[in-house]
Amino acid sequence: MDNDVSAGSSTTVVGRLALGVTLLAVGLGYTALIDGVTAADAVPIARYVGGVALFLAGLMAFRDRDTVSGTAFAAVGALWFTWAASAGAQASANAAGLFLLLFALVALTLTVTAADRLAKGTYGLFLVSLVLLAVADFAENEGLAKAGGWFAVAAGAVAWYAATAALAHWPTALPRRAARPGVTATG
Numbered sequence: 001m002d003n004d005v006s007a008g009s010s011t012t013v014v015g016r017l018a019l020g021v022t023l024l025a026v027g028l029g030y031t032a033l034i035d036g037v038t039a040a041d042a043v044p045i046a047r048y049v050g051g052v053a054l055f056l057a058g059l060m061a062f063r064d065r066d067t068v069s070g071t072a073f074a075a076v077g078a079l080w081f082t083w084a085a086s087a088g089a090q091a092s093a094n095a096a097g098l099f100l101l102l103f104a105l106v107a108l109t110l111t112v113t114a115a116d117r118l119a120k121g122t123y124g125l126f127l128v129s130l131v132l133l134a135v136a137d138f139a140e141n142e143g144l145a146k147a148g149g150w151f152a153v154a155a156g157a158v159a160w161y162a163a164t165a166a167l168a169h170w171p172t173a174l175p176r177r178a179a180r181p182g183v184t185a186t187g
Contacts, residue, residue, distance in 0.1 A: 009064055015057035015073040016122070016163035022050030022080055023126065023156030030133070030149025039149070043087045051081025072110045072123070079103045097137030104130035118162035118172055125155035 022045055029039030058074030061067075082099075107127035114120040132148030135141070165172045 009061070009066060009069075011057055011060045011064055011066065012069050013163045013166050015054060015061065015069060016119075016159045016166075018049050018054045018057060019073070019076060019122065020156045020158075020160030020163060022046055022054070023129075023152045023159060025156075026050075027129070027149045027152025027154075027156055030145050031153060032146065032149075040087060043084045046080045046087075047084035050079075051077050051084055053077075054080060068113055068115050072114075072119075075106050075110070076126075079106065093137045093140055097134040100130050100134035100137060104134060116162075116172070118158055118165075122155050122159040122162065125151050125158060129155060 022042075025042040025045040026039055028034060029037055029042045032038070054073050055077030058070045058072070058077055060070075061073055062070035064070075086099075104127055107123050107130055110123040111120055111127055114123055129148045129151035132144050132151060136144035136148055161170075162172065164170065
Protein backbone atom coordinates (compact mmCIF):
# COMPACT_ATOMS: atom_id res chain seq x y z
CA MET A 1 0.00 0.00 0.00
CA ASP A 2 1.21 3.50 -0.79
CA ASN A 3 2.17 5.15 2.48
CA ASP A 4 1.78 8.73 1.22
CA VAL A 5 1.42 10.79 4.38
CA SER A 6 2.30 14.25 3.14
CA ALA A 7 -0.70 15.87 4.75
CA GLY A 8 0.93 19.26 5.17
CA SER A 9 2.33 21.22 8.04
CA SER A 10 1.44 20.94 11.72
CA THR A 11 -0.87 23.90 11.13
CA THR A 12 -2.75 21.83 8.56
CA VAL A 13 -3.05 18.95 11.03
CA VAL A 14 -4.46 21.24 13.73
CA GLY A 15 -6.88 22.78 11.24
CA ARG A 16 -8.08 19.40 10.06
CA LEU A 17 -8.59 18.22 13.63
CA ALA A 18 -10.59 21.35 14.50
CA LEU A 19 -12.68 20.99 11.35
CA GLY A 20 -13.22 17.28 11.94
CA VAL A 21 -14.36 17.69 15.55
CA THR A 22 -16.72 20.53 14.62
CA LEU A 23 -18.24 18.68 11.67
CA LEU A 24 -18.73 15.55 13.77
CA ALA A 25 -20.38 17.48 16.62
CA VAL A 26 -22.71 19.52 14.42
CA GLY A 27 -23.44 16.63 12.07
CA LEU A 28 -24.32 14.25 14.88
CA GLY A 29 -26.64 16.92 16.25
CA TYR A 30 -28.51 17.13 12.96
CA THR A 31 -28.76 13.34 12.61
CA ALA A 32 -30.49 12.97 16.01
CA LEU A 33 -28.52 9.74 16.39
CA ILE A 34 -27.88 10.41 20.08
CA ASP A 35 -31.08 10.86 22.06
CA GLY A 36 -31.54 14.43 23.25
CA VAL A 37 -28.54 15.82 21.33
CA THR A 38 -29.29 18.45 18.68
CA ALA A 39 -27.20 20.69 16.47
CA ALA A 40 -27.85 23.51 18.96
CA ASP A 41 -25.85 21.52 21.54
CA ALA A 42 -22.78 21.86 19.30
CA VAL A 43 -22.82 25.68 19.40
CA PRO A 44 -19.92 26.03 21.89
CA ILE A 45 -17.76 23.63 19.87
CA ALA A 46 -18.68 25.44 16.65
CA ARG A 47 -17.88 28.83 18.17
CA TYR A 48 -14.54 28.04 19.82
CA VAL A 49 -13.10 25.00 18.03
CA GLY A 50 -14.67 25.50 14.61
CA GLY A 51 -14.68 29.29 14.75
CA VAL A 52 -11.82 30.67 16.78
CA ALA A 53 -9.31 27.78 16.62
CA LEU A 54 -9.91 27.13 12.92
CA PHE A 55 -9.63 30.84 12.06
CA LEU A 56 -6.35 31.04 14.02
CA ALA A 57 -5.09 27.93 12.20
CA GLY A 58 -5.90 29.75 8.96
CA LEU A 59 -3.87 32.77 10.04
CA MET A 60 -0.96 30.51 11.01
CA ALA A 61 -1.16 28.79 7.61
CA PHE A 62 -1.01 32.19 5.90
CA ARG A 63 2.07 32.95 7.99
CA ASP A 64 3.59 29.71 6.69
CA ARG A 65 2.73 30.87 3.13
CA ASP A 66 0.18 28.08 2.71
CA THR A 67 -2.54 30.09 1.00
CA VAL A 68 -4.78 27.10 0.23
CA SER A 69 -5.01 25.92 3.86
CA GLY A 70 -5.02 29.50 5.13
CA THR A 71 -7.96 30.41 2.94
CA ALA A 72 -9.82 27.20 3.78
CA PHE A 73 -9.38 27.39 7.53
CA ALA A 74 -10.00 31.14 7.83
CA ALA A 75 -13.14 30.99 5.67
CA VAL A 76 -14.56 27.90 7.37
CA GLY A 77 -13.64 29.35 10.77
CA ALA A 78 -15.65 32.46 9.89
CA LEU A 79 -18.56 30.21 8.85
CA TRP A 80 -18.58 28.31 12.15
CA PHE A 81 -18.19 31.42 14.28
CA THR A 82 -21.04 33.15 12.44
CA TRP A 83 -23.22 30.03 12.61
CA ALA A 84 -22.64 29.73 16.36
CA ALA A 85 -23.11 33.46 17.02
CA SER A 86 -26.42 33.45 15.16
CA ALA A 87 -27.74 30.28 16.82
CA GLY A 88 -31.07 31.00 18.43
CA ALA A 89 -31.42 34.33 16.63
CA GLN A 90 -34.74 35.25 15.09
CA ALA A 91 -34.05 34.61 11.41
CA SER A 92 -36.36 33.23 8.78
CA ALA A 93 -35.82 29.75 7.41
CA ASN A 94 -35.05 31.33 4.05
CA ALA A 95 -32.36 33.56 5.58
CA ALA A 96 -30.77 30.54 7.27
CA GLY A 97 -30.93 28.59 4.00
CA LEU A 98 -29.34 31.47 2.10
CA PHE A 99 -26.50 31.66 4.64
CA LEU A 100 -25.79 27.94 4.18
CA LEU A 101 -26.07 28.17 0.41
CA LEU A 102 -23.56 31.03 0.29
CA PHE A 103 -21.11 29.02 2.34
CA ALA A 104 -21.75 26.04 0.06
CA LEU A 105 -20.19 28.20 -2.66
CA VAL A 106 -17.13 28.62 -0.44
CA ALA A 107 -17.04 24.85 0.11
CA LEU A 108 -17.22 24.37 -3.67
CA THR A 109 -14.17 26.60 -4.11
CA LEU A 110 -12.33 24.69 -1.39
CA THR A 111 -13.23 21.35 -3.00
CA VAL A 112 -11.91 22.44 -6.38
CA THR A 113 -8.69 23.93 -5.00
CA ALA A 114 -7.87 21.35 -2.31
CA ALA A 115 -4.29 20.09 -2.40
CA ASP A 116 -4.96 16.38 -1.77
CA ARG A 117 -7.70 13.77 -2.04
CA LEU A 118 -8.56 13.74 1.65
CA ALA A 119 -9.04 17.52 1.65
CA LYS A 120 -11.12 17.25 -1.54
CA GLY A 121 -13.20 14.53 0.12
CA THR A 122 -13.68 16.56 3.28
CA TYR A 123 -14.75 19.72 1.47
CA GLY A 124 -16.82 17.82 -1.10
CA LEU A 125 -18.81 16.06 1.63
CA PHE A 126 -19.10 19.36 3.50
CA LEU A 127 -20.43 20.96 0.30
CA VAL A 128 -23.15 18.31 -0.04
CA SER A 129 -23.99 18.75 3.65
CA LEU A 130 -24.36 22.53 3.29
CA VAL A 131 -26.55 22.20 0.19
CA LEU A 132 -28.80 19.64 1.88
CA LEU A 133 -29.06 21.76 5.04
CA ALA A 134 -29.84 24.87 2.95
CA VAL A 135 -32.58 23.09 1.00
CA ALA A 136 -33.88 21.66 4.28
CA ASP A 137 -34.19 25.20 5.65
CA PHE A 138 -35.89 26.48 2.49
CA ALA A 139 -38.33 23.55 2.44
CA GLU A 140 -38.54 23.15 6.24
CA ASN A 141 -37.78 19.45 5.76
CA GLU A 142 -36.33 17.54 8.71
CA GLY A 143 -35.42 14.53 6.57
CA LEU A 144 -33.11 16.61 4.38
CA ALA A 145 -31.57 18.17 7.50
CA LYS A 146 -30.86 14.70 8.86
CA ALA A 147 -29.27 13.68 5.54
CA GLY A 148 -27.17 16.87 5.63
CA GLY A 149 -26.08 15.92 9.12
CA TRP A 150 -24.89 12.52 7.91
CA PHE A 151 -22.82 14.15 5.17
CA ALA A 152 -21.31 16.46 7.82
CA VAL A 153 -20.45 13.41 9.95
CA ALA A 154 -18.76 11.78 6.95
CA ALA A 155 -16.83 15.00 6.19
CA GLY A 156 -15.76 15.21 9.83
CA ALA A 157 -14.57 11.62 9.81
CA VAL A 158 -12.48 12.23 6.67
CA ALA A 159 -10.96 15.41 8.16
CA TRP A 160 -10.20 13.59 11.42
CA TYR A 161 -8.62 10.69 9.52
CA ALA A 162 -6.47 13.06 7.43
CA ALA A 163 -5.10 14.74 10.56
CA THR A 164 -4.59 11.51 12.47
CA ALA A 165 -2.97 9.82 9.45
CA ALA A 166 -0.44 12.63 9.18
CA LEU A 167 0.49 12.33 12.86
CA ALA A 168 0.46 8.51 12.99
CA HIS A 169 2.01 8.02 9.54
CA TRP A 170 -0.99 6.05 8.35
CA PRO A 171 -1.61 5.71 4.63
CA THR A 172 -3.47 8.57 2.96
CA ALA A 173 -3.52 7.21 -0.59
CA LEU A 174 -5.19 4.16 -2.02
CA PRO A 175 -2.97 1.67 -3.85
CA ARG A 176 -3.04 2.00 -7.61
CA ARG A 177 -4.35 -0.94 -9.60
CA ALA A 178 -1.72 -2.59 -11.72
CA ALA A 179 -2.50 -2.84 -15.41
CA ARG A 180 -3.29 -6.33 -16.62
CA PRO A 181 -0.73 -7.80 -19.02
CA GLY A 182 -1.59 -7.04 -22.62
CA VAL A 183 -4.01 -4.22 -21.76
CA THR A 184 -3.04 -0.69 -22.66
CA ALA A 185 -4.20 2.44 -20.89
CA THR A 186 -6.49 3.32 -23.80
CA GLY A 187 -8.28 0.08 -24.06
